[in-house]
Amino acid sequence: MPFLLSFLSGTVFFFIARYFPFCSIVLFLVSGVWLMRNNKGRWVFVIILGIVYALFRVPLADQPAQPWNKKMEISGKFLSKTGTSSSAPAMQNFIVEKAFDEETGLEIEAMENEKIRLRSDAEFNTDDTYDFFVETGKDRTRLNPGSGGRALLTAQLIEINGQEEANSAFGNFFGRHRASLHNYIMGRFSKDSADFISAVTVGEVHFDEGLKNAFNITGLAHILSISGTHFGLLSVVMFALFLFLVRRLPYNIFQRLTIYVSPQQVAAIVCLPLMVLYLGISGGSIPAIRSFVMISLFLLGLLIGRKGFWLNTVLLAAFVLVLWDPEVIMTLTFQLSFIAVFFIGFSVERKEEDEKIAEPKKNNALAEFIKSSLRLTLAATVGTAPLVAYHFHYLSLLSPLANLVVAPLIGFVVVPLALISSFSYLLTGNYIFGPLAGLATDCSLWLVRMMAKIPFADTKIHAFPLALVILSYAGFFCYLAWGRKKALLLTPFLPFLLYAIMSLFFPKELSVTFLDVGQGDSAVAELPDGKVLVVDTGRGGYEAANFLKYRGRRTVDALVITHSHPDHAGGLDYILKQFFVKEIWDNGRLEFPEELVLPETHRRLERGDIVEGKNYRIEVLHPYPEFYTLEENDFVDENNTSTVLRLNGKSRAFLFAGDVEDEAEEDLSHLGMLLRSDVLKVPHHGGRSSVHERFLLVNSIRQCEFTRQMRILHKTLRI
Secondary structure (H helix, E strand, O other), X not given: OHHHHHHXXXXXXXXXXXXXXXXXXXXXXXXXXXXXXXXXXXXXXXXXXXXXXXXXXXXXXXXOOOOOOOEEEEEEEEEEEEEOOOOOOEEEEEEEEEEEEOOOOOEXXXXXXXXXXXXXXXXXXXXXEEEEEXXXXXXXXXXXXXXXXXXXXXXXXXXXXXXXXXXXXXXXXXXXXXXXXXXXXXXXXXXXXXXXXXXXXXXXXXXXXXHHHHHHHOOOHHHOOOOHHHHHHHHHHHHHHHHHHHXXXXXXXXXXXXXXXXXXXXXXXXXXXXXXXXXXXXXXXXXXXXXXXXXXXHHHHHHOOOOOOHHHHHHHHHHHHHHHOHHHHHOHHHHHHHHHHHHHHHHHHHHHHHHHHOOOOOOOXXXXXXXXHHHHHHHHHHHHHHHHHHHHOEEEOOHHHHHHHHHHHHHHHHHHHHHHHHHHHHXXXXXXXXXHHHHHHHHHHHHHHHHHOOOOOEEEOOOOOHHHHHHXXXXXXXXXXXXXXHHHHHHHHHHHHHHHHHHHHOOOOOEEEEOOOOOOOEEEEEOOOOOEEEEEEOOOOHHHHHXXXXXXXXXXXXXXXXXXXXXXXXXXXXXXXXXXXOEEEEOOOOOOOOOOOOOOEEEEOOOOOEEEEOOEEEEEEEOOOOOOOOOOOHHHHHHXXXXXXXXXXXXXXXXXXXOOOHHHHHHXXXXXXXXXXXXXXXXXXXXXXXXOHHHHHHHHHHHHHHHHHHHHHHHHHHO
C-alpha cells in the first residue's frame, strides 16, 4: 500500500503544481522531510517516480485544436448516439483518429483523439472505423465564469468515403447486439422508462431536462450514467445470488467443490464473466472501464483470499488506471468514484471497530439494515459534498433520504431486472422480466419526481475557491491520520466556515457581468441588496442560466427584455423555465406568445420610471409614449424603441442601451448629464455602426471626469 499511495501522490503533485506551484513545492518538501525523519525516505523516490512518469506521459502544454469552420477528411469510430429528434438529424459522438485539412491536404495532429458531435440522418455501428468528409461548425465556446471550458466541436457529414468493419468477433458481437438491444428497449417501454433502462444497460443517455433536474435535486444523478454504482450493485446482487445457489447445491457436490475453493470464490469466478458482458453492452465508456477495473480487482481479491484489504484493492485500481492514463486522476468521475469508495470503506471499518468494542446487542434486522444503509449514504454524501458543491454549485438536502429510499429500489430491483433481461435477450431473444422492469422503473421515476418537488430539496451554492476543497480534504486526512478523534471531525468544515464568516464582513457592491453569448446580448447585475437583475437573454438563454447557477442563484428578481429581437429575447422561455422569475420588465410594446407563462408582475417601463434600492438606483431613459420613428421599417423601429436603463451604484454607473439606432441616440443625447455613465453597453454588439460620435461623446464626459479625479487623488496620496 505505501508504494501505491506514494506513486499516486507523485501523480497528484504533478497536476496540482500546474495551478499551485509554490504550495506544491512546499508541500512536497514538508512531506519529504517528514518521511525522512520517520525512516521512510525510500517512499520519497517513489513519489518522484510518480511525478516523472506523469511528466513523460502528459504534455506540459496542450495545444488546442482550432478546427472551426473547416472542411476536412476524418477517420475514427463512433462512441454512442446522444439523441434523436423527429425534426433534426441525429447527433452522434465520433472520436477522431486521423484528420486532414481539405484545403492544404496536411494532417491536423491536434485533432487526434478529439471528440466531434457528428450530425447525420444515418446510424452507424460503434465498432467499425469510418472515413468521412465533413464540414465543421462555428466556434461556440463561451468565455464565461462557470461555462465549463471549450465547446464541443460539431460537424455536418457531407460524404462517406469508406468503412472498415471490426476485425474481432468480440467487437462485432457487442456492437451489433448492443444496437439491437437499444432499439428493443426504446420500443418496449414508455419514453422515460425506456430512456432510463437504456442508460443503465447500453449507456445511451438522452433524458429530457426535467428528469435530469429531478435526479440532480434528489442527489441521484450518479445513477443516470454507467459507473462504479452500477458495476458495484450488479456484482453485489450477482455475488449474493450465486453464493446462495452454491450453498444450496446437493451435499455431495458442495463437499467436493469446497475442497478446492470456497463458496465465495465460486461466486466471484461466476461474477467475472458477467462483468465483462456488462462492460461490452454498456459501450465501454471510460467511467465504465474504470468501474470494471475496480470491481474486477475486488473480485480477484476474493479469489486469492484478500477480502479484508479493501484499501489496497481501491489503491491498486487507481494505480492501474493512472498507469493507463495519468490524466484520468484529474477527471471528475474518477475523483467522485474513488472518494465515495474511500469514505464508505472508512465508515464500514469504523463501524466494525465500534462493534468490537461495544457489547453485542440483539437488533431488529430491518432496523439494522436501515441504519447501515443510512450510514453508508451519509458517508458517500459527506465525502463527495465539497467536489459536488464546487463543480455543480448545489447540495442536495434530500440525498441521504433519496439514496435510502430510491437508490435501493433502483439498485437492487430495476438494474438487476433490466440487466438480467438484457443478458437473456442477447442470448435467447427473450426479454424475460420486461413487465416487472417497466413497473419498477415507472415507480422509481415517479418517486424521484415527487421528491424533487419537495420545497428546499436542494441548496444552491455560490462559487467558491478551489483551495477550500483541497483544505477540506486535507482536514479529512488529518482526522483519519490522527486517531479519528471527534475533536478533529470539525477540521474539514473549518475552511468553509471561515470563508462564510469572512464573506459576511465584506460589504456587497454593485456587480455587472456582461456575458459572452455569441451574436447577442445578455448581462447579469447583482445588486448591493442581494437581488439579481438580468438584462436580455441572448438567443438561447443557456449562458445566462449557467452563470446564474454558477453564482448559486435560483431566483431572478427582475428580467428585462429591451426589445423582441431573438438575439436579445430568444432565451426568455428557457430562463422562465429554469428559474423563479419574480418580475419581467419591458417597454410595453412587446407581444409575447400566448403559450409563454409570464410572472404575475409585469412592468411596462417608460422614460422617467425609477426603481431604488439600497445603494443603487435604476433609471429608465427610453422609450416614452410620444416617441416614434420616421423610417417605415419594422426592424429599425423595434431597435429604436429598445428599453434603455441606467444602473447607478454607489461609485459606478452602467448604461444599457439595447439596440438603439440613429433617431433614438439623437433623442437620448439631449438628456445630457442624465446619460453619463462609467460603462456603456453599446448597441448592436459593438459593430461598426453601433454608436455615433455625439452619443459616445456625452457618455465619455463622466469617464474623463472620473479619470481626472483619480489623478488628483493619486497626487494627493503621493504628497
